[in-house]
Amino acid sequence: MEINNINSNINNVNQSQNSSLERISTGLKINQAADDAASLSISDSLRLQRSDLSQSLQNLNQGIALTRIASDGLDNQQEILGDIRQKLLQANTDTTSVDGKEAIKQEVLKLTEQFQNIAQTTTFADQKLITPEATSTTLDISTADETFSLDIPNTGQIANELTxxxxxxxxxxxxxxxIIDRIDVASNQVSSAQSDFGSTENQLASSARNSITAEVNIAKANSSLTDIDFGKELTDFSKANILTQIGYLVSTQANAVQEQNVKLLA
Known part of the structure; x- marks a missing residue:
């Protein structure tokens, strides 16, 4: 009976040692539902939240890139409008010859072509950003919890009207x-679009910072549930290992005594 108890204790210690070894190898407290079903359920929920935040953060970063590309295009268009206005002022004076005015007109027309080219080629993932497609007049940047919407400015139409x-x-x-008056109106329209994209970029950046903070906090919370304390776990494993060796030694001695007793009785 005593030997059976010793063997039972050895088996229990072995199971504890194997569980400890598994935790050390995976770095996790919970490797199956039987370890801690409640904590596992909470951990799964936290992992899902973290996954949502990670995808949201990716969407926000892409949105920031989109707004910056659009802003760069608008900046270039605004510069072109400034050049056109300067040339128009040069043409709008009698000190410029007729031939000179005609040459300026051709230069201005080339500048409007550049303006139109920027309107058509400023894109993100094949999506035009500063002139609308036939079926798309807004840009939506979505996360798990909110959507940021931007009206697409119609700078292509501005180019057509100027041309x-x-x-x-x-x-x-x-x-x-x-024409100079129309350039001023166009400049105000482009400036308004620049403001919209800049404001949205700031909102996206703020939301991204919040998402990063939330993701870090969730990761810490999940870690506290699932990650082991390696120092403690190694100490427990060493203790279990020592107890196992002692158990085997005691079992061997007990078996030897039992065999000796049997011989004496024989």
Whole structure:
């Protein structure tokens, strides 16, 4: 009976040692539901939340990249409008010859082509950002909890209107001042779009920082549930190992005594 108790204790210690070894090898307190079903359920929920936050953060970072690309395109367009206005002021004076005014008109038309080219080629993942497609007039950047929406500015239409107005105006006798006024309106439109994209970028960056903080906190919470204390676990494993060796030694001695007793009785 005593030997059976010794063997039972050895088996218990072996199971404890094997469990400890598994925890050390995986670095986790919970390797199966039987270890701690309640904590495992909480850990699974935290992992799901962290996964959602990770994807949301990826969407936000892509959104920030999108707004920056759009802002760069708008910056270039704003610079072109400034160049056009300067040339129009040069043409809108009698100190510039008729031939000179015609040359300026051709330069201005080339600049409007550049403006239109930027409108059509400023894209992110094949999505036009500063002139709308036929079926898409907004940009939506979504996370697990919120959506940031931006109206797509129609800078392509601005380019078309400027090209038509400039092409129809005789720079020798026509109303260049009216074109300058339209340039000022276009500049204000582009500036408004720049402000919208800049504001949205700030909102996305703020949301991204919050997501990072939340993800770190969730990771810490999950770690406290699942990650082992290696120092403690190694100490427990060593203790179990020593107890196992002692158990085997005691069992061997007990078996030897039992055999000796049997011989004496025989």
């Amino acid at each position: 038509t107005l400039i092409g129809a105006t005789d720079f020798g006798t026509g109303d260049i001042a009216a």
